[in-house]
Amino acid sequence: MSFSHKILDWYSAHKRKLPWRETRDPYKIWLSEIILQQTRVAQGMPYYHRFLEAFPTVHELAHASEENVLKLWQGLGYYSRARNLHATAQIVVEQFKGEFPTTYEGLKFLKGVGDYTASAIASFCFDVPEPVVDGNVYRVLARYFGVDIPINSPAGIKYFKELAKEVMDTENIRDYNQGIMEFGAIQCAPKKPNCLLCPLNDGCVALKDNKVDSLPVKTNKTKVRIRHFNYLVYLDERNQTIMEKRKGKDIWQNLYQFPLLESEKEIQAEAFQQHFKSEMVLEPFESYYLFNTEPIVHKLSHQHLHTKFWILKTFHNLENGTPWDVVTKFPVPVLIADFIRTLKI
DNA sequence: AAGGCGGGGTT
DNA sequence: AACCCAGCCTT
Structure with missing residues (x-):
């Protein structure tokens, strides 16, 4: 046969x-x-x-x-x-x-x-x-x-x-x-x-x-790039936050996320304020805390994203803010969806 | 010809 | 940790 x-x-x-x-x-x-x-x-x-x-x-x-x-x-x-x-x-x-x-x-x-x-x-x-x-x-x-x-x-x-x-x-x-x-x-x-x-x-x-x-034979081993993501999760007194649409040729094109600061190395809590507060272009904040002390490592095929979520509390109401109940309506990467599910406000 | 692009299951 | 999954597109 x-x-x-x-x-x-x-x-x-x-x-x-x-x-x-x-x-x-x-x-x-x-x-x-x-x-x-x-x-x-x-x-x-x-x-x-x-x-x-x-x-x-x-x-x-x-x-x-x-x-x-x-x-x-x-x-x-x-x-x-x-x-x-x-x-x-x-x-x-x-x-x-x-x-x-x-x-x-x-x-x-x-x-x-x-x-x-x-x-x-x-x-x-x-x-x-x-x-x-x-x-x-x-x-x-x-x-x-x-x-x-x-x-x-x-x-x-x-x-x-x-x-x-x-x-x-x-x-x-x-x-x-x-x-x-x-x-x-x-x-x-x-x-x-x-x-x-x-x-x-x-x-x-x-x-x-x-x-x-x-068999079969396959060439080209994929090597992994390590990146460090710092997400800025603003929260005002009405529980509004800021979400942005990802643009450009990077990963997750057209999906939404919180404002992102990418750094060459991991940023520690003590250094966070002095490193970034002066160049905050989005919104000032009154207090902050780190959601996860150990970076969350989100693994893609060829990138490992070491991620920290910084919760930034602000007293004044955010312009064009997104009510927290609405953030689940946006298409977001699994990394963001998992965080939203975990954060209790 | 090589590299980028997700997330999850299996070993 | 490495490999693979009813691959495609850009450079």
């Missing part, structure tokens, strides 16, 4: 029942694929349901504000996905009369839709014979065919896409594509796959050569 038929057989016997497998609606498939980029099924699932409830069709999503879309996306990470999701919904509604493109090339044109996602939507919705190559597929192909070209090198990306094209089942592309990803996620797992009971173990090069643990 061929590689693709073994995948199809395994899939029919082991596939999970997932909501986006019950439909061919391009809107729902597109939504699920954007949510699932670099995201586990279990983590994305509640977001998928919440988005469909808030935005049943692409029209509701297009007419929402970016702030509301980001708020619903809060906690999922990689927030450019949410911004692109919103922008693409508006393109589809305004330029394509609410209809998604039906070809790989047409889909690839959409913001936030790359090679994988275009292939996924085209094959799942329209049976276009285009192979998907995600992290699961890289692993399955690298092991079964014994390929040690780095999967994140341009040569590797090209090689695996062509290999995937050669071994796909063009007649059952929808099930085949979902099947090979599911196979990678459950059977050919990254750590300790159960090769003894694998339906592809007889032809697997990695298993034969004892290379299961060393």
